[in-house]
Amino acid sequence: MTLLYADFTCPVCQNEDKQMYEIKDGKKKMIFPGDAFLEEKVFEAECGYCDAKCKVQLKVMNNKFAGFANEDELSNGKFKNDPDKDKVFKKWKSEKTFSPSERFDFKKQPFKPGTEITLNSEKFNIEKVYRTEWIEKDVDIRLDHPRPDIYWYELKSQSGLKRWLKVENVEGENVFLSDKGIVVMDREDVVEDITHNPVKIKEIYKDDWFGGRKIEAYQYVNGVRILVTDHKKRTEMDIFEDTFEEAMEAVEENMELGVFNE
Numbered sequence: 092m093t094l095l096y097a098d099f100t101c102p103v104c105q106n107e108d109k110q111m112y113e114i115k116d117g118k119k120k121m122i123f124p125g126d127a128f129l130e131e132k133v134f135e136a137e138c139g140y141c142d143a144k145c146k147v148q149l150k151v152m153n154n155k156f157a158g159f160a161n162e163d164e165l166s167n168g169k170f171k172n173d174p175d176k177d178k179v180f181k182k183w184k185s186e187k188t189f190s191p192s193e194r195f196d197f198k199k200q201p202f203k204p205g206t207e208i209t210l211n212s213e214k215f216n217i218e219k220v221y222r223t224e225w226i227e228k229d230v231d232i233r234l235d236h237p238r239p240d241i242y243w244y245e246l247k248s249q250s251g252l253k254r255w256l257k258v259e260n261v262e263g264e265n266v267f268l269s270d271k272g273i274v275v276m277d278r279e280d281v282v283e284d285i286t287h288n289p290v291k292i293k294e295i296y297k298d299d300w301f302g303g304r305k306i307e308a309y310q311y312v313n314g315v316r317i318l319v320t321d322h323k324k325r326t327e328m329d330i331f332e333d334t335f336e337e338a339m340e341a342v343e344e345n346m347e348l349g350v351f352n353e
């Protein structure tokens with residue numbers, strides 16, 4: 092599935108929200124504003140704030156995905172500039188997420204759809220369950236910028252407010268609430284809708300290794316992650332590949348390159 096992801100402003104209530112457009116083509120690819128894309132399309136989407144049914148125009152500019160325009164924006168020229176992906180990511184990173192005082196036990200994630208949770212004494216119902224998977228394959232980038240496992244939930248309050256909740260696998264504060272949709276950090280983040288199969292990431296392999304090391308492999312929707320930790324539980328390798336075989340090959344290649352050089 093190719094997934095296009097960008098902001099969309101509802102022409103009825105003027106609220107901005109994240110919009111996704113799926114193309115079932117057997118690929119696994121995310122496209123953000125600024126990425127190469129050729130075909131403009133029109134589809135219908137429901138506003139998360141006012142439930143209005145809106146016509147969404149998938150805009151292409153200079154053979155790049157430019158974003159999702161509503162009917163007013165088609166005529167007012169908002170999409171006349173060349174799409175700039177850096178600007179879009181900068182905006183998304185700065186978007187307000189605020190942190191409720193609650194903490195959720197990551198071991199109990201993911202919540203099932205329909206679960207009721209309380210945030211800052213307001214009750215919400217879980218409507219959709221997502222996981223963002225970091226499919227970065229560069230081992231050095233993975234090691235230098237470790238990223239926790241993250242679940243996102245689309246929530247609705249009793250008064251009909253929509254919010255997005257992020258629960259991260261980190262110590263301390265691990266809960267963030269956004270009123271602008273799911274926030275992705277970079278192009279190697281893939282958003283997976285797991286509402287219909289809200290299960291944990293499965294451990295598919297675990298073994299003790301030389302020198303007190305441990306090797307563990309996990310099955311994500313988009314591939315297999317292998318972690319090698321030393322006797323002090325420090326991560327020495329963090330591999331992400333499409334299949335277990337490819338991930339194991341990458342482990343071997345890294346060993347030959349002398350990752351373990353103590």
Ligand SMILES: [Zn+2]
Nearest residue numbers: 101104138141
């Ligand atoms: Zn609206």
